[in-house]
Amino acid sequence: MARRLTLWRWVVLGLAALYFLVPLAASAIFTVDVPGQGLTFDAYTKILSTDGFLSSLLLSLELAVATIAVVLLLMVPAVVALRLGSPRLRPVVEVVCSLPLVVPPIAFVAGIATVLKWGPEHLSRTPLFETFVVIQNDRFPVVLVLAYVVMALPFVYRALDSGLRAIDVRTLVEAARSCGASWPKALVRAVLPNLRGALLNASFLTLALVLGEFTVSHLLGYTPFAVWIYNVGGEQAQMSVAVSVLSLLLTWVLLLALAGAGGGRTRNANSRG
């Protein structure tokens, strides 16, 4: 019985390993074994010098930093306040932060595109029109940051909520206040250090989301990293696969760092399909 169970387990694990490792190995082979050229590392060496690689990667990183900053500034005070005071608001915030899960990104971007069209159609004579122009600036599309913050809300909420559950915020804040700390000081010096793991967790998840995001940025006509890979795929198959492999490694490193940073393993599931 025991031996049969062990055998069964190894068969399952073996098949899983096969399914999950073969595409990775095949991708790696595909990038270095070019038909008619033999073994070559051109696909990797050419990446850096290819048009748009650096600018699209930089754009993605800038968007990620802005998104993380905004989402944390919005969420941290809100969830801390929920713990300290208004428990009646908890369900409200919970629902508000889960709503984005109900709207698939493609539907969300359809809505955004429609709103953006209101600008030229209805608002061209109002000062609001300027806002519409500014947030669609090609060099730094603020509209993407707005969209990404919404898309990150469910994951950030869950990360912060589980982090807060582990510490006694009320006692921490009251101790800090009794020692004469002001409100911001109590928050920054007493609460935030205890939330380090949760904050890192939330930041990494947001970073991974923004770096891989394709649907919204592609349909709004911007070219961050994921869209660039897609565009390159049409012309240079080898290189696009090479970049795909590298981006998987990058995600891997990010999530390992996340596990190592004390945030615990990510239970998050935000496959971007």
Next chain:
Amino acid sequence: MTTALPRADVAPVASAKRRRRAPGWLAVVPLLVFVAIAFGLPAVAIVNGAFSVDDATTGATTYTGANMTASLQGPYLTALLGSVKLSAISAALGALLGLPLAQAVVSSRSRWLREAVLTASGVLANFGGVPLAFAFVATLGNAGVLTVHLGLKDTGWDLYSFWGLILVYLYFLIPLMVLTITPALDGLRSQWREAALNNGATGVQYWRHVALPVLAPSLLGGLVLLFGSAFAAYATAAAMVGSAVPLVTLQIADALSGNVLVGQENVALALSLDMVLVAGLVMAVYLPLQRRSARWLDA
């Protein structure tokens, strides 16, 4: 876009009574205002557009159910059903294959194996989108490594098809299932199994009458989560099959890019609303199930 910290936190408050009251709802206001604008406006735009038609000549807007009707007919209906079918099959397969994998990991006592598989699942469940599509094109596409070396072409293999897409989706759905179901499998007490076996039950009977009923909410929850993931997926399909397989996400993207008949612009929004309704239904099933399974696991 600047978002200031709520001033409520900054105001020095003396009495303990007022201190407790002060931060409460004021700190939540910026969040709610933000969501109302960044999420509420697009949501309103979807609903408004789904039920209205702009007259091309006069520019007047009339409210009608025609878009919704159109979104449930002809090629749009085919795409919607195609998406539902694809998501249902891949979710079922993902759950069916993820469960034994998770069980194999949980039942082995190797900490190392467990950590390795769960970390890998965390990474792979997030490995969607364009890179995933390209990895599979390199493996099993027309010039893919396996296609060429195994001579799959002659067997009629085609990655850019319904079943090819399912094979690719499973790459992030199975790990997602493993992550979802592992806590539930951890919650199965070994005493339950021993008690069942001591009472003369076979392994199969134990699974049928004890383990599966306890796991059922988590399993269903996982299934629904997988369905939602596959249903909302766009990037992988767009990068891989173009429009060879009819999917609602691809139809919406097409319509947004202007590839539709004049007067049908708002059908994309009607299709989006269809998707939101399906996804909403999915979440309505998922959330109570998650709560129920949490009750078992905390007990």
